[in-house]
Amino acid sequence: MAHITDDPLRIRYGGVDTYIDLAAERVIAAEKADQKIAVEVKSFLSDSTTYEFHLAVGQYVDYRILLSKTQPERRLYMAVPSDVYHGFFEGMFAQLILQEAQIHLLVYDSKREAIEQWIN
Template identity: 50%
Template sequence: MSAKDIFHDTVRTALEKDGWTITNDPLFIKLTQQFKINIDLEAEKFIVAEKATQKIAVEIKSFVGRSVVSEFHLAVGQFLNYRVALEKFASERVLYLAVPTDIYQDFFSDSFVQAVLERYQIKLLVFHIKKEEIILWKN
């Protein structure tokens, strides 16, 4: 099993504060004999206006390594692989990439990063580390 991101508990708390129920921590999916993945969190929330339950999976990234660019490359690749896995085995879940506010403001505002997010339709959940709150859902 892979190690939890340093902000795992922060994001979990932020989701719970926002009314989400954590249903799996982590969400384990066995794709094939060789491929097994653990997406950090799975959560659901009942939306009264729609009288339906929204289900999400969240992959958390701290971007605290030596190179934010390298971490971005890894995060995008992982996100795309996880999205394919969800489409095949859990299609009702929407995948989000969770990033801290400072990384979102300082790095994700870059025009190239924005182009990648748009091209691959990467949904973001931006969280405040100290407040343990969700600041932005970006679709």
């Protein structure tokens, strides 16, 4: 479960403003504690999922670095639609990049407007 605290989350660093789609507090049941998160939502609507993946990974890395300097208590997630996750992100190429770049995912079902899974 997540409670949205900022929409969008503004990060200012070195005179440059960037905006992450959502900031939230996520309740982690196992620890019974709140975790501050930021979520960058991706739709992957173009014809080239690979191209959009490259852009999303680059943006994610930029935001993670900025958060580490400005809000180190906040964990960044990339939100991706479930059909894209199952059709592309589960493949060997994407899995390698996700693991090496240490990308946290939030998989969502856009039709049901529901979160399917959190992947750390």
